[in-house]
Amino acid sequence: MIALPLRRFGRSGLGIVSIGLPIVIFITLSFRAENFLTATNIANVNSQITALLIVALGQLFVALIGGIDISVGSVISLCSALIVTVDPAFAVPVVLVTAVIVGLINGTGVAIFKVHPLIMTLGTMTFFQGMSLLLLSGAGGAVPPALIAMSKSTVGWLPVSFFWSVGALVAAGVLLNKTPFGLRIYAIGSSEQSAAFSGIRVTASRIGCYVICSLCGAIAAIYLTGRIATGDPTMGRPFSLDSVTAIALGGVLLSGGVGGVTAAALGTITLGLMTNGMNILGVSPFFREAVTGVLLLLAVSLQKRKVIGI
Amino acid sequence: MRGLAGLIPFNGGAASKIGADGTVFPLGRSILATARLGLGFIPEDRKSEGLFQTLSIEQNMALGMLRTASMSSVAMIDKDRILSLMQKMQVRARNSQQLVSQLSGGNQQKVMFGRLLSAGVDILLVEEPTRGVDVGAKAEIYRLLRDFADDGGAILMTSSELTEHIGLCDRILVVREGSIVAELPGREATEESIMTYALMGDQATVERA
Numbered sequence: 389m390i391a392l393p394l395r396r397f398g399r400s401g402l403g404i405v406s407i408g409l410p411i412v413i414f415i416t417l418s419f420r421a422e423n424f425l426t427a428t429n430i431a432n433v434n435s436q437i438t439a440l441l442i443v444a445l446g447q448l449f450v451a452l453i454g455g456i457d458i459s460v461g462s463v464i465s466l467c468s469a470l471i472v473t474v475d476p477a478f479a480v481p482v483v484l485v486t487a488v489i490v491g492l493i494n495g496t497g498v499a500i501f502k503v504h505p506l507i508m509t510l511g512t513m514t515f516f517q518g519m520s521l522l523l524l525s526g527a528g529g530a531v532p533p534a535l536i537a538m539s540k541s542t543v544g545w546l547p548v549s550f551f552w553s554v555g556a557l558v559a560a561g562v563l564l565n566k567t568p569f570g571l572r573i574y575a576i577g578s579s580e581q582s583a584a585f586s587g588i589r590v591t592a593s594r595i596g597c598y599v600i601c602s603l604c605g606a607i608a609a610i611y612l613t614g615r616i617a618t619g620d621p622t623m624g625r626p627f628s629l630d631s632v633t634a635i636a637l638g639g640v641l642l643s644g645g646v647g648g649v650t651a652a653a654l655g656t657i658t659l660g661l662m663t664n665g666m667n668i669l670g671v672s673p674f675f676r677e678a679v680t681g682v683l684l685l686l687a688v689s690l691q692k693r694k695v696i697g698i
Numbered sequence: 699m700r701g702l703a704g705l706i707p708f709n710g711g712a713a714s715k716i717g718a719d720g721t722v723f724p725l726g727r728s729i730l731a732t733a734r735l736g737l738g739f740i741p742e743d744r745k746s747e748g749l750f751q752t753l754s755i756e757q758n759m760a761l762g763m764l765r766t767a768s769m770s771s772v773a774m775i776d777k778d779r780i781l782s783l784m785q786k787m788q789v790r791a792r793n794s795q796q797l798v799s800q801l802s803g804g805n806q807q808k809v810m811f812g813r814l815l816s817a818g819v820d821i822l823l824v825e826e827p828t829r830g831v832d833v834g835a836k837a838e839i840y841r842l843l844r845d846f847a848d849d850g851g852a853i854l855m856t857s858s859e860l861t862e863h864i865g866l867c868d869r870i871l872v873v874r875e876g877s878i879v880a881e882l883p884g885r886e887a888t889e890e891s892i893m894t895y896a897l898m899g900d901q902a903t904v905e906r907a
Contacts, residue, residue: 582750585747587730589730
């Protein structure tokens with residue numbers, strides 16, 4: 389049953405569970421929670437999951453080459469702290485450059501010094517979490533008004549977060565499916581040795597994936613900081629694990645080579661609906677955190693894997 | 699062989715490719731440099747060293763074609779060219795979207811050739827061209843190699859099947875303890891003559907004379 393969807397949907401990673409689960413949750417919530425099927429709440433879900441979607445897409449790139457980036461949460465925290473501390477005119481460029489640097493550090497550690505991605509990004513996660521708390525000891529600071537407008541306004545009747553989601557999906561989709569870079573990423577994830585033997589620059593591509601992941605973290609941080617309208621040095625904490633859970637739920641193989649934008653989006657929607665459902669059903673947010681952990685373990689253990697471990 | 703492809707360093711000596719205009723390109727620097735010079739390497743173990751099992755035929759072949767394309771360019775896979783190549787090589791598959799892991803050994807090997815042919819290589823380094831390939835497909839692969847050579851390409855081939863060399867090669871070089879002991883024209887070589895040189899080295903010449 390696990391092998392069948394893999395054959396039917398190929399490298400997209402989609403399967404019966406990853407497509408069915410969000411539908412089941414959606415239908416269940418429509419009946420169980422009366423506030424669920426209102427335009428306000430749907431718009432609310434969209435705004436809530438936009439940041440997670442952006443981060444999950446970044447995580448997807450890293451997962452496709454068989455890596456994992458748990459430092460992306462700290463990147464979000466650090467960027468959020470940076471946005472309110474540096475000169476407002478330079479906030480966005482500073483944040484993006486910082487993300488590129490973090491991605492280069494992660495990528496270099498993993499691809500050149502051969503540190504295990506979990507250890508490498510655990511190290512940078514702790515380091516950058518510390519840095520962001522040094523910069524900003526607690527939530528506060530003033531966010532440039534332009535950024536707030538970029539994440540909170542509406543275009544017509546659509547919240548602007550909708551455009552953030554679509555933009556991120558399209559950009560990631562084009563990069564993965566329409567460029568040689570995307571094809572090379574799948575090739576590396578499929579067989580690193582074959583890729584190296586056929587002249588693909590494996591090291592450069594892997595570093596590129598980590599840079600993309602960190603950049604996605606920075607973009608998510610810009611969106612979130614604007615939405616909350618204040619800097620928060622611990623803002624990114626849940627995102628590291630949530631993004632991994634989201635793509636795993638969508639059917640992306642954490643051992644590499646299998647997965648796609650649709651899978652990442654479906655996984656994010658599943659997780660987002662679940663969070664929103666528990667919210668309006670009045671379940672404790674701590675319970676939600678516990679459920680995320682269980683979901684991650686379930687999703688990964690049910691996957692057909694090449695490598696035992698992650 | 700692996701030294702030429704740039705996978706492992708040479709034990710000694712050097713090799714180079716001489717271009718049509720006489721320029722000399724040293725070989726064995728790195729995999730990437732080798733690939734850029736137009737050398738294609740077909741490894742013995744295509745499953746773990748050559749093909750991408752979870753990708754489709756089309757993608758496997760396109761990876762060769764896109765080698766020259768830059769990282770950022772938006773490339774559309776040239777489906778027509780891949781289809782015509784597949785037809786020319788008689789790859790037996792449902793369509794170009796089929797996963798390589800579902801193909802037979804012979805057809806996988808053809809896809810491997812296809813990737814290099816589409817990349818425009820002019821020298822092929824082939825290890826065990828027909829390992830794990832059924833008899834029918836073997837003949838087709840021999841024909842592919844022959845066509846490639848007739849079109850002006852060069853092939854350096856090793857195989858653990860002696861008869862394969864005799865049937866396929868123009869020249870057979872017998873290596874014994876790290877040095878070439880004999881050069882036989884493919885048409886005149888027999889299993890016996892090759893083995894004599896391989897086992898006895900230079901002494902074989904003396905005895906024969």
